[in-house]
Amino acid sequence: MALIAARGYFRSMPGAVERLRQRTLRAREFAGYERDGALLLFKSAVSGVAAWTVAQYVIVSPQPTYAPFVALLVVQSTVYRSLLHSVQYVGAVLLGVLAAGAASPLLGDNVGAFAVMLVAAVLVGHWRRLGIMGVQAPVAGIFAYSALMGDPETPMLWSIVSMVLLGAGVGLAVNLVLLPPMRCSTADRGVQELSTAVAALLQDMAEGLRAGIPDSGTVGDWRSRSRGLDSTVGKARSAIGHGAESISYNPRRMFRKHRPVAGFDGYRMMVETLARAAEQLRSIAFGLRKLLDDETGHTADGTFFRPYGEILALVADGVRYLGATAPDSEQHIRESAAACDERCERLAADAREKNAWPALGGLLTDASRLVEELSEAHARGAVRAD
Known part of the structure; x- marks a missing residue:
């Protein structure tokens, strides 16, 4: 069965390569879905690399991965959507981090504190103004709580928040500068x-x-x-x-x-x-x-x-x-x-x-x-x- 599947896979390779070639040609020659998709992919890569480089080598943050993660989420198909997602995501992350920052010092590092933090972050995430980014509030809370375990200091909390702001800023700047599409x-x-x-x-x-x-x-x-x-x-x-x-x-x-x-x-x-x-x-x-x-x-x-x-x-x-x-x-x-x-x-x-x-x-x-x-x-x- 594995041999048959492998043969089918290799037989389909020429067709897949040809479809990829045709899409590449359309993206190069015509404005449309293929070009917008390729440009969005390029901008996502640029924003992620730029955010991680600044966080790792310029700021030397102890939490550099937050910056490229946020930058990738912020880069969207239009400037308006990037700006909206930036505001919503930063708001969701800040609220999630604040929930973790309050639970860990007040209740300690235990299951009860984690449960209280998670419930609070989930409730905050349902706020209508956060839109589809509301789900990021409990996610950010979980990561922040893990980072704060055993070291509930304000500098660590600020490091996470600053990386979120950096990633949002880099992603928004890249989308503004690199040929934002007009449809x-x-x-x-x-x-x-x-x-x-x-x-x-x-x-x-x-x-x-x-x-x-x-x-x-x-x-x-x-x-x-x-x-x-x-x-x-x-x-x-x-x-x-x-x-x-x-x-x-x-x-x-x-x-x-x-x-x-x-x-x-x-x-x-x-x-x-x-x-x-x-x-x-x-x-x-x-x-x-x-x-x-x-x-x-x-x-x-x-x-x-x-x-x-x-x-x-x-x-x-x-x-x-x-x-x-x-x-x-x-x-x-x-x-x-x-x-x-x-x-x-x-x-x-x-x-x-x-x-x-x-x-x-x-x-x-x-x-x-x-x-x-x-x-x-x-x-x-x-x-x-x-």
Whole structure:
């Protein structure tokens, strides 16, 4: 069995080497996940070595390992996250060390003192403001208690605290100096992908309806795609969040010629507008499904579907221009909105004449809301990457 496993391992080696080579090439040639990962690995190594060197050879601390340990934890993917983790980790460690420093002199070196210290540190670690670093409070308390056993002196306690501060400072400085990433392009791509997905679904629905009465399978596919937009919306929101976080406290933002929308508010408005549009599309797909199942004869000649498809085609054009910074984008959206309103009113009047409003009114209302959402969002400053 061991021989078979060894053969399988060596057979997989060429593939692993090739994947590593491809990732290295992507990291060198393109900005993205591979490059960010390689840069984070490099910065972690630099911060750890620098912190240990200063602690061991410059300060000559009796507890030098604390410094590189903290430095490695502090180096994160963004400056904001590094700063946040620095503050949280230093706070957690200080509280844990203080718990050990109080328990050892007051209660002595025994099981009871250790238990009291550990319980106190665990309780402190659940403080919400310490975030994910709260777990480090009892860890720091355990190490500090061990270091203080038999020698409960203040200099030893200060040595641990100073190494924690040194490690946090070195890690934060390295992350500030060595090319902290700015993920503005990630936010751009997230918004663009969502806009493209919504416009593509609208266009496909428009073409399908203009071709005549769609079959149930086609409408079912539209419903499935409209539900799938939730995932794309979530990815866009996450991309904007990461992009906004990456420029917070980032010194590189001062040297960029192209700066993102202040606070990413325009991106957020764009995504929330498209998220509501996705909800309207789900409602439209559901309404079309009900209309196909209608037994009152409103779908017999397809007189509703074709003009309704024209309305959705105009809405798709509006989505393509939504948030664009081109001078004529606002005019295109106004023209699309006016044409949609005119067609919706015409279809609504026709539906009332045929007593078909109960069956068709919901679809027309959804289309009107879509147009209204797009017009209002563009006027309020929704922005996309052109």
